[in-house]
Amino acid sequence: MKRDSIYYQIFKRFPGLLFELVDNPPLQGQNYRFESVEVKETAFRMDGVFLPPEDATSRAIFFAEVQFQKDEALYHRFITESLMYLNRNRSQYDDWFCVVIFSSRSLEPSDQKTHRIFLNSDQVQRIYLDELGATNQQPIGINLMQLTLASDEVMAQQAKQLIERVKLEETDTLPKNEILDIITTIAVYKFSTLSREEVEAMLGLTLEQTRVYQEAKAEGREEGREEGREEREAEMLKLTVPLLLKTGMSVEQIAQHLNVDIEAVQLSIQQNT
Structure with a gap:
């Protein structure tokens, strides 16, 4: 299952859900925005950031990570990236928290010493979904x-x-x-x-x-249009390529003339022989 995609949809639609899991949630938790943010000059993107509303009295930002497979570098990467983002945007927030959601405790990295100052504080909270009851x-x-x-x-x-x-x-x-x-x-x-x-x-x-069916239906219509376009292009090549070959044009020249791939021209020639 594409759990990353599922959780992105869950948090995008219901950002307040994160705060049902954490201790001491912000007063305006339902008004937070879940975003994917880019950290400039460092060339990486963070996909799980909860941004406080503009009128919030406390400007606390929450970084979230959903983990369903073992990753020994998780804490190092996640905490480092969170601090780098804070450094780039230090004037916008007055507090920060990291929330790591594991499917089970067995997936937690074995190295809990390197970042113990955070892991043993209230700034990093770890949630184990299979232990919620x-x-x-x-x-x-x-x-x-x-x-x-x-x-x-x-x-x-x-x-x-x-x-x-x-x-x-x-x-x-x-x-x-x-x-x-x-x-x-x-x-x-x-x-x-x-x-x-x-x-x-x-x-x-x-x-x-449901929305998922409507989106799939729209995607199917788009695929149908693409298939129709490809069929029309193939039919056009089937009629045009033999005529251009008779003029002495090479496969490369025909591809350039018709603005198609050389492979498409070669395939059309094979189908005509």
């Missing part, structure tokens, strides 16, 4: 993140339970249609080999009503 005892937002950990055998059941819960519970911070979109997206990534009808039956939803 039973799914039916957690807020909907946390359930959404736990769903990415579910095995194929139980994911469908947990997703259906979460869908029913979303339909029954009132929530001001998490729009129901957005939550259903995320659940559907997770299911589509998780069961990529299933048809739309099979995913619908599994979740008890009509995918045509």
Whole structure:
């Protein structure tokens, strides 16, 4: 499953979810913006940065990292990059925190000594999704993140339970249609080999009503247009290339004349012989 993409969508739509996980969340946590930021003159990009609202009384910035595989260099890279970003933007913030979300404690780097001054402080908080407790005892937002950990055998059941819960519970911070979109997206990534009808039956939803289906449909239309363009180009080459060959033009000259790749011209010649 493309968990990086899933979590980017979750935090982009619901930045306040991060603050359901951390100790001492900011007062205006629901108004933070989740962004991908570039650190100038250092040539790297940070994909998980929560920026405070312009009118916030406390200008605390949160750096987040979601980790689902072992990476011994994680703390060194993550903390170093966070400090470099702060150095480049030091006048904009008055406090900072790092949040590392692990699927399980076993993925934590073994070297916890080098950066112990941060790891042992309140500025770096580590979250282990598989230790947050039973799914039916957690807020909907946390359930959404736990769903990415579910095995194929139980994911469908947990997703259906979460869908029913979303339909029954009132929530001001998490729009129901957005939550259903995320659940559907997770299911589509998780069961990529299933048809739309099979995913619908599994979740008890009509995918045509969800954003993930609409985006996939739009992508399909774009692919269809691209395929149509390629077919028209192939047909044009099939008719034109033999005529240009008779004038004595070389394959390279024909490709340049028609503004296509040499390989396309050669393929057209093979198809005509």
